[in-house]
Amino acid sequence: MKIVLIQLLLIVVVIVIAARLLRGRGARPQAVRRLGLLLFAAFAVWSILFPSVWNRIAKLVGVGRGTDMVLYALVVAFLSFTLTTYVRFRDFEARYTKLARRQALTEAARPHDVPDTREPPKEPYAGS
Amino acid sequence: MMGSGVDDTWVVIPVYNEEKVIGDVVADVRTAFAQVVCVDDGSTDRSADLAASAGARVVRHPVNLGQGAALQTGFEYALADPSMEFVVTFDADGQHQIADAVGMVEQLRAGGADVVFGSRFLDERSNPTFAKKMVLRAAVGYTNLTTSTKLTDAHNGLRAIRRPVVERLEITQNGMAHASELVAQVGALKVRYAEHPVHILYTDYSKAKGQSLWNSINILADLILR
Numbered sequence: 001m002k003i004v005l006i007q008l009l010l011i012v013v014v015i016v017i018a019a020r021l022l023r024g025r026g027a028r029p030q031a032v033r034r035l036g037l038l039l040f041a042a043f044a045v046w047s048i049l050f051p052s053v054w055n056r057i058a059k060l061v062g063v064g065r066g067t068d069m070v071l072y073a074l075v076v077a078f079l080s081f082t083l084t085t086y087v088r089f090r091d092f093e094a095r096y097t098k099l100a101r102r103q104a105l106t107e108a109a110r111p112h113d114v115p116d117t118r119e120p121p122k123e124p125y126a127g128s
Numbered sequence: 129m130m131g132s133g134v135d136d137t138w139v140v141i142p143v144y145n146e147e148k149v150i151g152d153v154v155a156d157v158r159t160a161f162a163q164v165v166c167v168d169d170g171s172t173d174r175s176a177d178l179a180a181s182a183g184a185r186v187v188r189h190p191v192n193l194g195q196g197a198a199l200q201t202g203f204e205y206a207l208a209d210p211s212m213e214f215v216v217t218f219d220a221d222g223q224h225q226i227a228d229a230v231g232m233v234e235q236l237r238a239g240g241a242d243v244v245f246g247s248r249f250l251d252e253r254s255n256p257t258f259a260k261k262m263v264l265r266a267a268v269g270y271t272n273l274t275t276s277t278k279l280t281d282a283h284n285g286l287r288a289i290r291r292p293v294v295e296r297l298e299i300t301q302n303g304m305a306h307a308s309e310l311v312a313q314v315g316a317l318k319v320r321y322a323e324h325p326v327h328i329l330y331t332d333y334s335k336a337k338g339q340s341l342w343n344s345i346n347i348l349a350d351l352i353l354r
Contacts, residue, residue, distance in 0.1 A: 097197050105204060
């Protein structure tokens with residue numbers, strides 16, 4: 001089976017995206033993602049102004065046409081988005097679970113109610 | 129049957145819409161264990177009130193989170209009691225036998241194990257359907273492969289756990305995958321575990337409510353993607 005460069009590239013990109021996104025937490029991965037987004041936006045604008053660049057990229061990696069190249073890039077972008085969303089969704093669920101649990105436990109009577117032995121304030125609160 | 133006379137055991141029962149049976153289940157549990165906490169996972173029926181009437185403490189989730197989340201909430205509730213030494217996890221649908229739970233706590237008291245997992249495959253009392261048996265065996269195989277434990281029943285809701293282990297458990301899988309996650313955490317903690325034969329009563333009620341086979345696919349997906 002003859003492997004074309006584009007296949008190799010796509011596989012590598014998918015693996016890198018998956019690994020990065022499943023582990024990325026903290027300032028650096030976030031900054032990297034944002035930089036990536038910026039570069040992507042810049043390239044997108046460039047390619048809209050000069051669409052022949054897609055044809056050149058396509059020829060470089062062994063794809064037939066520029067439009068096919070755009071399609072592959074879109075698929076990768078979509079997968080990346082799906083993964084990011086899934087991770088973020090899981091994160092949300094963990095957070096709201098903790099919130100709901102705290103609420104539930106606070107409301108419920110404690111297992112062995114401890115009498116409140118705090119001393120009442122000696123003087124009325126002077127709020128001057 | 130109250131053990132050493134000190135109330136050192138809490139039975140945690142996750143509940144979701146079980147008003148038909150929860151009153152009886154709680155009453156039955158309370159013949160052997162005084163301290164029962166039902167975690168009402170956002171039921172839309174009268175489960176919470178009926179559980180309370182039968183003598184259980186009730187913790188209500190404001191929204192439905194899942195059985196795993198309910199179990200973790202129950203753990204944290206029990207941990208707030210400083211005299212708690214043992215936690216029993218028990219199903220709300222009447223499938224479990226109280227005698228088995230008692231036996232499992234006794235096994236903890238005798239020492240030799242920090243966690244006791246119920247297993248329906250250690251004797252011939254339970255009668256799952258063929259399909260259910262196959263799915264459970266697959267779950268066991270997967271769990272034994274991916275965790276450092278060797279069990280015969282990886283998806284049994286009846287467990288007895290010693291306090292130091294409960295303190296270190298943190299169930300993050302809200303849904304059905306929590307059972308495997310719990311096993312994995314026990315394996316990772318390297319505490320002593322044992323199995324105890326239990327009888328699962330497959331009544332018409334529990335069979336209708338029981339975990340559908342499709343859930344098994346979801347469980348596997350959750351585990352792999354965790």
